[in-house]
Amino acid sequence: MTLSLDYATLSDVGRVRRNNEDSAYAGPHLLLLADGMGGAAAGEVASAAAVQVIRRLDTADIGGEDMIEALAGAVHRANERLSELVEEDPEREGMGSTVTALMFDGKQLGLAHLGDSRAYRMRDGQLFQLSHDHTFVQSLVDEGRISQEEAFSHPHRNLILRVLDGRPDSDPDLEMLDVQAGDRLMLCSDGLPDYVSNDVIAASMASGTPDSVVVELITHALEAGSNDNVTCVVADVVETEPASGIAPQLVGAAAELAQGSTGRGEPTAAVRAGGPDGSGGGGHGTSVDPEELRYAPRPPKRFPWLRRITVLVVVLALLGGGAWFGYSWTQKQYYVGTDGDYVAIYKGVDAEIPGISLSSVYERQQLLVDKLPTYSRQQVEGDIQAESLAGARSIVAQLQQTAAECAKLKPTPKPSAKPTAKATTPAVTTPPVSKPPVSTSPPTTASSTPTGPSVNPEDCDGVR
Structure with a gap:
């Protein structure tokens, strides 16, 4: 039962x-x-x-x-x-x-x-x-x-x-x-x-x-x-x-x-x-x-509404403090970028937040972006991060040195050179024996021009 x-x-x-x-x-x-x-x-x-x-x-x-x-x-x-x-x-x-x-x-x-x-x-x-x-x-x-x-x-x-x-x-x-x-x-x-x-x-x-x-x-x-x-x-x-x-x-x-x-x-x-x-x-x-x-x-x-308000205030304070700390950190950062046609040092970080600008031009340089070789120009256009302001200025100094060295290596033909060449072309009566010394003289002069230890002619490709 x-x-x-x-x-x-x-x-x-x-x-x-x-x-x-x-x-x-x-x-x-x-x-x-x-x-x-x-x-x-x-x-x-x-x-x-x-x-x-x-x-x-x-x-x-x-x-x-x-x-x-x-x-x-x-x-x-x-x-x-x-x-x-x-x-x-x-x-x-x-x-x-x-x-x-x-x-x-x-x-x-x-x-x-x-x-x-x-x-x-x-x-x-x-x-x-x-x-x-x-x-x-x-x-x-x-x-x-x-x-x-x-x-x-x-x-x-x-x-x-x-x-x-x-x-x-x-x-x-x-x-x-x-x-x-x-x-x-x-x-x-x-x-x-x-x-x-x-x-x-x-x-x-x-x-x-x-x-x-x-x-x-x-x-x-x-x-x-x-x-x-x-x-x-x-x-x-x-x-x-x-x-x-x-x-x-x-x-x-x-x-x-x-x-x-x-x-x-x-x-x-x-x-x-x-x-x-x-x-x-x-x-x-x-x-x-x-x-x-x-x-x-x-x-x-006994006062749950007071507890909720207190919690909300604490949360907002933490969020506000975190946002302020984050913004302060960004304003201690530097990078090298472009400002129009020129190289510039920026203060901040290259990021976008609606309504807030996290970077600004700190120093605009006299260096034209077009004077840099292709590789260096691409680096600058993509922003080069620096550990400090001194680091950013050091990067700019290196870029200026590179531009100067490339300017020396770039050939600069004179307008009078072409007429001279055309005038010597008909002089076929010149003794052929004197041409070898003349033809070997330009290479000797080019090889004696200082090029710097870090820049090769091919590195200056793209300089305008």
Whole structure:
């Protein structure tokens, strides 16, 4: 026969606190508990919102490994709902809630957990904790720095590290668990295990019905001096069909807010076991509420618009400072280029930004670009980068020397040379013996002309 759940849930505001920030739900296919905290008295809003979203899984026809995906999706939707609530009322920023849920398909359990509420299973008389606390103290235990016994009395045992708070990094632990007839399951807020030892919890869960067990566990917590809300969900895994007429149970802040907003109550086994009515959800007294310090690394931000403006100003300042630094750097650079027909030294970089000039003529030289050989002219027209102003002037000096040397090597025929040549052509009567000395004289004169060590005649190709 298919397994089923026989369940009961109960929530108590406690003997110190004036409002209940716990919410819980128990149904045929879902056990769920959320412990709200932080924000301007909005812990109850956070836990109620989380439960109202996730509880819809109880009516979903989902089983097997698909339960893990369904739980993850429901927790993320609850997280988005908290984000929406903060957007609607910025005073709620800083609120959050734990989430511990067990989804049941008749054969297996799917666990989703975030925070320090707990899930237990009693099997064959042995109590086993199914969830893993996301607390500072538990991290010390995991690292071997303190023992589990020391964690029970540690002064910072309530400092929580992960919580459902509307931020994008609120991912729960997810796990598939086996289940069998005779198992007893229990979910509870930290108001129970922070004051009641595992041995006492195990003794209470060893016998009785789910209804009697939730009452006994909460009584133990109150007698131990718990100053927090205390909520428990207990379910037995049985081989019989659920009793006829059994209905889902909603308790704590979720039940109170549902009654106040809709005017109709939700099916519930008990709204609270003792304690004053906390439906007013008022203040926390004159002293600091410990619940508002449970995740102190994330304090409430009461002026989100101011924070956004500050961030914008800082970003603009960084961008403006970077732009100014970049422009200042460009104005310390030099290169050699052309300014019309002349060689010039430029200050800046040869780049274009709409509306901004990054370079200007620093010194215009008297050197014509056409007086340079082809290779040097192409270099200048493509810009020659220099390490400094002195480097740019050195480049210009080299170009001027090259132009001067090429000017010396370039032949400059005289207009009278052609008539002289034509006049000597008819003089065929000149003795041929005198021509050899005359013909060898010009090469000797050309070879004696200084050409410079770095410029060859062929290098001056293209000089105009």
